[in-house]
Amino acid sequence: MNISGKFITFEGGEGSGKSTQVLQLARWLEEQEIEVVTTREPGGAPSAEIVRSLLVEGAVDRWQPISEILLHNAARAEHIAHTVAPAIAEGKWVISDRYADSTMAYQGYAHGFDREIIRRIHEAATGGLMPDLTLILNVSVESGLARAGKRSGDEDRYERMGPEFHERVRAGFLEIARRDPKRCCIIDAEAELETVSRSVIDAASTHLKGALP
Ligand SMILES: Nc1ncnc2c1ncn2[C@@H]1O[C@H](COP(=O)(O)OP(=O)(O)OP(=O)(O)O)[C@@H](O)[C@H]1O
């Protein structure tokens, strides 16, 4: 009776509202009597969380571009193996705050690393696992960075990469959605929190209606 669960990811730039909307969508799915696991990248498993701090803290230029991509994918391989794949196999729905599209947008579109190589590394790290649905939160770089600046802590390595970099990240996510419209849904995240949540729930219920109880 138990069929495999769904894998949903939130993507978008700094401060676009991903962490907020992961929780809102999880709450709505739980109201529909779906068992939900919320998780995040980089991280989402004990070994992957160790790698996270290497990526989100410290000097902007601490890694060679290839090293940064390999570290994200090392964390991702651990995350899939220990958290995502087991939950989906048990019929749970997994919602992840960032996944592979972030590597494509940040390291591919924004840093300019060869996107075909990134795709092949993803294939090797995860067997090519892609989400059933990706919600891309689209917000101006200015609003996103202003929102992110309010968040406390020292996980600001990517935030410090400058506005031009973040414009390329935003354009990269839009291009990813344009190339994969079946999987990706762009959400206007400039609006107030409740309005964004409503758009997210509408998109999830439309895209995954066959799987909802
Ligand atoms: N629609 C919104 N309007 C105004 N503020 C918002 C909205 N959504 C979230 N926020 C606030 O903006 C800040 C950043 O939101 P959140 O942490 O969810 O973004 P994020 O995409 O996870 O950021 P990061 O990339 O830094 O992890 C939080 O203080 C949150 O309460």
Ligand SMILES: [Mg+2]
């Ligand atoms: Mg967040």
